[in-house]
Amino acid sequence: MTVATMTDWNRTRIQQGWLARLFDNKAFLIFMCLLPAVGLLTVFLTYPLGLGIWLSFTDTKIGGTGKWIGIDNFEYLLEDPQFWTAVFYSVFYTSVATFGKFALGLWLALLLNRHLPMKNLLRAIILLPWIVPTVLSALAFWWIYDPQFSIISYLATDVIGIRDKPFDFLSTTWPARWSLIAANIWRGIPFVAISLLAGLQTISPSLYEAALLDGSTAWQRFRYITFPLLLPILAIVMTFSIIFTFTDFQLVYAITRGGPINSTHLMATLAFQRGIAGGELGEGAAIAVAMIPFLVFATLFSYFALARRKWQQGEAND
Amino acid sequence: MTNVATEVLTPTNATAPPDDMVWESRGRRMVTIYVPLICFIIILLFPFYWMAITAFKPNAELYDYKTYNPFLIGSPTLDHIYKLLFQTAYPKWLLTTMGVAFCATFLSLFSSVLAAYAIQRLRFRGSQYVGLGIYLAYLVPPSILFIPLATTVYQLGLFDTPLALILTYPTFLVPFCTWLLIGYFKSIPYELEECALIDGATRLQILRRITLPLAVPGLISAGIFSFTLSWNEFIYALAFIQSSEKKTVPVAILTELVSGDVYQWGSLMAGSLLGSLPVAIFYSFFVDYYVSSLTGAVKE
Numbered sequence: 001m002t003v004a005t006m007t008d009w010n011r012t013r014i015q016q017g018w019l020a021r022l023f024d025n026k027a028f029l030i031f032m033c034l035l036p037a038v039g040l041l042t043v044f045l046t047y048p049l050g051l052g053i054w055l056s057f058t059d060t061k062i063g064g065t066g067k068w069i070g071i072d073n074f075e076y077l078l079e080d081p082q083f084w085t086a087v088f089y090s091v092f093y094t095s096v097a098t099f100g101k102f103a104l105g106l107w108l109a110l111l112l113n114r115h116l117p118m119k120n121l122l123r124a125i126i127l128l129p130w131i132v133p134t135v136l137s138a139l140a141f142w143w144i145y146d147p148q149f150s151i152i153s154y155l156a157t158d159v160i161g162i163r164d165k166p167f168d169f170l171s172t173t174w175p176a177r178w179s180l181i182a183a184n185i186w187r188g189i190p191f192v193a194i195s196l197l198a199g200l201q202t203i204s205p206s207l208y209e210a211a212l213l214d215g216s217t218a219w220q221r222f223r224y225i226t227f228p229l230l231l232p233i234l235a236i237v238m239t240f241s242i243i244f245t246f247t248d249f250q251l252v253y254a255i256t257r258g259g260p261i262n263s264t265h266l267m268a269t270l271a272f273q274r275g276i277a278g279g280e281l282g283e284g285a286a287i288a289v290a291m292i293p294f295l296v297f298a299t300l301f302s303y304f305a306l307a308r309r310k311w312q313q314g315e316a317n318d
Numbered sequence: 319m320t321n322v323a324t325e326v327l328t329p330t331n332a333t334a335p336p337d338d339m340v341w342e343s344r345g346r347r348m349v350t351i352y353v354p355l356i357c358f359i360i361i362l363l364f365p366f367y368w369m370a371i372t373a374f375k376p377n378a379e380l381y382d383y384k385t386y387n388p389f390l391i392g393s394p395t396l397d398h399i400y401k402l403l404f405q406t407a408y409p410k411w412l413l414t415t416m417g418v419a420f421c422a423t424f425l426s427l428f429s430s431v432l433a434a435y436a437i438q439r440l441r442f443r444g445s446q447y448v449g450l451g452i453y454l455a456y457l458v459p460p461s462i463l464f465i466p467l468a469t470t471v472y473q474l475g476l477f478d479t480p481l482a483l484i485l486t487y488p489t490f491l492v493p494f495c496t497w498l499l500i501g502y503f504k505s506i507p508y509e510l511e512e513c514a515l516i517d518g519a520t521r522l523q524i525l526r527r528i529t530l531p532l533a534v535p536g537l538i539s540a541g542i543f544s545f546t547l548s549w550n551e552f553i554y555a556l557a558f559i560q561s562s563e564k565k566t567v568p569v570a571i572l573t574e575l576v577s578g579d580v581y582q583w584g585s586l587m588a589g590s591l592l593g594s595l596p597v598a599i600f601y602s603f604f605v606d607y608y609v610s611s612l613t614g615a616v617k618e
Contacts (some may be wrong), residue, residue, distance in 0.1 A: 026440065029521050033436035034448065036429035037492050041455050044467065045489045049458065052466035060469075104358075111355050122359075124605040129362055131601045131608075133550040135568035136590035140365040143372065143583050151368060154383050189362065194612060247461035250552045254572055268461035268553075275465045276557050288462040299457050 055285035062279040073286035083287065086265040090291075093181055093266060094246045100185040101241060102234075105192025110226075112193065113200045123194065130190040138254035141183040145169035145255070173263040176256055180264055184251055192237060199233035200226070235301070242298045247291060267291050366594075372587035373398055380584055398588035406575070407563050408589065415566040416596070418480050419548035422487035426544050427537065429488065430495035435525050437496070438503040439511065449500065456493035463489070464557045471558050482558045483566070487548050494547075495540040502536030503529060539607040542600070546608075549597045567593040 023029055056073055060066030077083045108126070116122065129137060144151055146169075153166035169179045203226065211221050249268040252258065258265035258273060265273070267287055275284015372380065374394045379386045386392050402408045436442075437449045467486060468477075476482040506529060514524045530537070555566045562574055571589045575582070601608055 023520055023522050026442070026521075030436050030440050030442050033432040033440065035432075037433035037452070037496060038448070040425075040429060040485070040488045040492060041452070044470070044486050045455055045458060045463065048463050048466035048470050051470065052462065055466055055469070107354070108358050111351055111358070114351055116351075116355075120605070122355075123609060124602065125359060126362060127601075127605070127609070127612075128366065128598065131546055131597060132366070132594040133552070133568045133597065135550075135552050135572055136369075136593050137365055139571065139586055139590045140369040143587060144365060144368060146583075149381060149383070149583075151388060154388055158383065186362070186365070189358075191612070194609060198609075198612075243457060243459060247459035249461050250568075253552075253556075271461070271465065272553070272557070276468065281465055281469065285465045288465055291462050295457065295459070295462075299454070 052285045053289055055282055056289040058282045060281040060285075062276075062281060066282050069282075073283050074290070076283070077286055077290065082262050082265070083270065083290075085263060086267050086270040086287075087290075089177065089264060090246055090267045090294075093177070093184070093248070094242060097181050097184040097188065097245050098238065098242055100181070101188035101192050101245075102238065104185065105189050106196055108189060108193035109196035109200055112197050123197075127190045127194060129187050130194075134187060134250040135254045137187065138183060138251050141179075141186075142170075142255045145179050147171060170256055171260055173260060176260060176264050180252055180255060183255065184245065184248065187251070188241060188245070192241065195233065195237045196230065199230045203229045239298050239301055242301075243295055246294055246298070369587045369591050369594075372583055373591045375584065377584060398582075398584035399592070402585050402588050402592065406585075407570070408567075408592070410563050411565055411567050411570040412592070412596075414480060414564060415549060415568075415593075418483045418487070418566060419545050421480075421484040422491060422548045423541055423544040425484060426488040426491035426495050427541055430492050430499055430540065431525075431530070431533075431537070433492070434496045434499035434503055435529065438500045439508075439525075439529070440521070449496075452493045452496050456490070456497070458489075460490060460551075460553050464553050467554070468557050477558060478560045478564065480559075480564060483551075483555055486554050486558070487551060491544045491547060495544060498540045498543070499533065499536050502533045506532045535607065535610070538604060539610055542604045542608050543612070546597050546601060 023032075055066070057068060057070060058066035059069050059072070112119070112122065112126075143149075147166065150166060150169065152169075153163075156163045157166060168175055170176045207225050207229075208221060211225055216224075246266075247268050248266055249272065252264055252266050252269045253272070256264045258269050262270075267290065271284045271287040273284075274280050274287060278284075371389070371391060374396070375391050376393060376395045376397065379392050433448075433452065437445045437452075471477050471482045471486065476485065510528055510532075511524050514528050519527070550568070551566075552568050555569045556573075559565050559569065562570070565574065567589075571586065571593060575586055575589055
């Protein structure tokens with residue numbers, strides 16, 4: 001009886017032995033665990049990134065292999081006014097939209113940080129523009145910006161009566177640019193507001209009590225307590241926001257497709273138009289590669305903001 | 319106490335003495351908080367209201383603001399939605415989008431759980447650098463990848479198949495999920511795993527029986543976030559899919575429904591509304607998880 005159970009026990013142990021041992025080998029286990037994630041990222045992120053840089057030095061077209069042409073693509077782009085318009089508008093779009101998003105988002109976060117009824121419901125509603133697919137809300141904006149049946153024009157002409165003809169949102173250069181920026185700000189506010197609200201909630205109320213006892217003004221409390229303590233999160237959220245606004249594609253592609261007369265192209269939409277729609281993969285890749293310096297700059301900004309946070313909190317790691 | 323302190327947070331009026339700020343009058347609170355808040359909500363929600371109301375308006379009302387008030391519907395109609403569901407491939411697009419979003423989410427969660435576990439719990443030499451590498455991958459936006467990715471996808475023979483999207487979406491989902499899960503794993507006491515190790519559990523048993531059940535909130539957050547991001551993805555779906563019936567909803571609406579010079583705003587808005595609803599409903603069940611993933615990722 002006893003002997004039988006003993007052998008049974010031994011046998012099962014030996015059976016799962018080689019697999020169990022293999023998975024208890026730490027090096028093998030680590031390798032297996034990292035394989036799916038690192039594999040996916042290598043094949044579909046690192047390799048294409050390298051390939052993109054290589055493509056930008058070739059004259060590859062869709063359906064054909066290109067040959068090395070050095071920096072010809074970049075030289076061509078440097079003399080291309082359309083490229084410079086796209087660079088200008090990308091920078092302008094990013095800076096104005098980021099400023100707008102953060103000014104309004106911070107304001108909204110400060111409002112939400114107060115004691116309000118139905119706070120959770122409010123938060124859920126406010127995040128909606130961020131949840132809904134950008135292209136679909138962009139279509140709604142396109143309809144709102146309609147030259148004939150714009151609801152904003154209707155309000156301005158027929159209800160309030162401050163204008164006698166409808167607004168011309170998308171058919172001339174500057175109005176189209178501002179309209180796109182407004183749509184981008186609309187979409188970005190929720191993310192900024194909810195992230196900053198999380199930051200605000202980590203600030204200890206006792207700091208405000210102490211400041212209140214010292215007779216501070218509301219502006220002083222904002223300037224010397226809220227703002228400095230919010231800065232680390234603000235910096236990170238801003239980096240992400242800058243990166244994703246600068247490389248924005250959907251909004252512009254859905255609403256104007258770069259028109260009128262190519263004045264609202266961002267670098268991403270210009271890269272798509274030349275690379276995929278126009279078939280000049282090499283040139284499109286060169287435009288995409290030209291975005292990298294801007295992104296590196298934004299990432300470094302993030303890195304130094306993080307370093308500052310560690311220093312402020314007196315922490316060594318994490 | 320907390321109330322009073324948070325009350326004074328907004329710099330509503332820089333010159334007012336602090337006492338006024340603490341004991342705000344009802345009217346003042348009204349003007350400084352509720353009025354701006356209501357404006358924000360109206361502006362943030364108006365495009366959806368407009369989308370919904372357009373989807374149910376008959377064409378006669380849609381283009382006649384003189385006789386009908388544009389903010390209301392005179393005689394609601396399901397024509398646009400009917401046309402969308404039965405005269406276009408819309409149901410097919412919806413199914414494709416859902417399938418792609420589920421598969422991409424599953425694939426990303428699977429690889430991120432393993433990667434996060436390895437980085438956070440199986441600590442090895444260089445694990446920080448792998449973590450940093452994955453974080454940096456999050457900073458590479460799809461807009462600079464889609465051209466070379468299109469050629470990669472073509473070389474792999476995946477062009478114009480849903481599999482191309484399922485395999486490329488993890489490039490932006492995995493970094494995010496891994497970082498979120500590393501944060502969650504960090505909060506699980508290490509002692510629990512040590513106990514299990516002493517009891518003779520293998521590493522994989524520990525992951526399956528101890529760490530994962532405790533990290534369920536993190537998994538849900540990461541899952542919701544991945545699902546909505548995959549549903550919203552546009553540029554890869556636009557570049558890698560060509561045949562009409564394999565397109566995802568956002569791409570299909572923009573490329574298939576927008577045709578000619580006269581835009582069918584009724585069906586366009588109905589399409590946008592139907593395309594937004596699944597993700598909005600899905601989100602409404604898990605708002606708190608969603609918010610925690612959004613803010614958790616930022617704080618990491």
